[in-house]
Amino acid sequence: MGAKVLERFPAGSPRGSWPAEEYAARRRAEGQPATVVMDLEQDAFLVVVPVHDEG
Secondary structure (H helix, E strand, O other): OEEEEEEEEEOOOOOOOOHHHHHHHHHHHOOOOOEEEEEOOOOEEEEEEEEOOOO
């Protein structure tokens, strides 16, 4: 099983601002199992959803 990136957000957001978490919450409200993960190499937060590999 893999993951599909829905959106990327820079890690340097203003203090008290959580745009990746807010975006993921909106996706979850729509029924998508969105999760926020950190991409350390890119210094960014990624909103991802699981995808099933077919094969």
